[in-house]
Amino acid sequence: MVEPLRDVIARHGLQATKALGQNFILDRQLLARIAAIPGPLAGATVYEVGPGPGGLTRALLETGAKVIAVERDRRCVPVLAELESEFSERLTLISGDALEVDERAVAGDGAHIVANLPYNIGTALLLRWIGGPWPPWWSSLTLMFQREVAERIVARPDSEHYGRLSVAAQWRSSAKIAMTLHRSAFTPPPKVASAVVHIVPAEQPEGVSxxxxxxxxxxxxxxxxxxxxxxxxxxxxxxxxxxxxxxxxxxxxxxxxxxxxxxxxxxxx
Missing domain, CATH: 1.10.8.100 (rRNA adenine dimethylase, C-terminal domain)
Incomplete structure (x- = not known):
């Protein structure tokens, strides 16, 4: 039987830190639902940022995916190393800052990005992924954001959330909110609700820089x-x-x- 995440966190003495924008999800059924959003992942490569205690990482590995996880918080390395040994060669752990990783070099073309993003770098990473060369190296983005940021990403004209981020996310890709989460789904609970956004690249319009x-x-x-x-x-x-x-x-x-x-x-x- 899989050890409850709450017990894993207690055993390793982990606590989410505000400085790193951390909020952990402990419900394994909820994590499995998030891992299912991109579709079948068996044999696929998944790039995950900010795995923390590895709840979503395990859910992704249980789909049959190969996971490359980037974690800045060195306190989380021991618990992720346990997953690495359990899932043999299907988990690769990178200890470092996601903003400094050469993602295409480590994940290759066609990877799916799935992450409960740290709130303090979520928008910066999204703009990096949707703003690069096209077609992109990734096949889909499944990302957790604060609900307000998620609504900005998918907003339509003549709405209060519509703006630069909406255009950036939609002009050559399709974006939708795949799931919303109450603040009580997290430990510690953030001050706001959250949502998972799913983005799939489309063809870039011709003649547009x-x-x-x-x-x-x-x-x-x-x-x-x-x-x-x-x-x-x-x-x-x-x-x-x-x-x-x-x-x-x-x-x-x-x-x-x-x-x-x-x-x-x-x-x-």
């Missing part, structure tokens, strides 16, 4: 309450481009669809 789109949305949403004619006036050529696309310069950024931003960025690229 990701850097141009990023600069365009940064300018447009940098003053989101202002009309585009004001927020984009410092971006050379942007006002002419939105008029050529047929966007009224009196509109605000939050009303402009992902497709419209892509069309403007294509003219500016």
């Amino acid at each position: 990701s850097q141009v789109l990023e600069r365009l949305t940064a300018a447009a949403f940098g003053q989101r309450r202002k009309m585009l004619r004001s927020s984009l006036k410092a971006y050379p050529g942007a006002l002419g481009a939105i008029e050529e696309v047929g966007i009224d310069p009196q509109r605000r950024a939050e009303t402009v669809s992902v497709g419209e931003f892509v069309a403007v960025a294509r003219l500016l690229s």
Whole structure:
């Protein structure tokens, strides 16, 4: 019988630390549901960031996946080493900062990224994964975020959460909230609810520079309450481009669809 996670944590004297943005999930059934979100993983490679005491890591290994886990907290290394010995060659542990790992080198092309991300680096890692060369090295992203961040990722125009992150996540991939979790699902409970976002890459629109789109949305949403004619006036050529696309310069950024931003960025690229 598998040892309860609460007992594993107690045996190793582990406690989640706020400085590392840690919040542990102890319910193994819930962890198995998260591990199932990407679909069948038997024989696949999974890249996990912030495994902590290894609850999600075990759930992923039990699907038959090969897991590469990156953990910065050295206190968690002994418990993860136990998993490493139990699952033979299917778990590779990397002790270090996920922001400094050459992910493609260690995971290879086609890996699935699945992680209960530390809250303090979650958005930075997401932008790194969705902002790189396309098609990306990963096959899918299954990531835990604070509920508000998750809603920003999947938001549609004319909603309070729609912004730069929405466009970045949706212009060449599909994003959806696959599961929501009450704060009581974690130890210690965070102050806010959480959600798991599932992102699958799509084909990149032709003739569009990701850097141009990023600069365009940064300018447009940098003053989101202002009309585009004001927020984009410092971006050379942007006002002419939105008029050529047929966007009224009196509109605000939050009303402009992902497709419209892509069309403007294509003219500016």
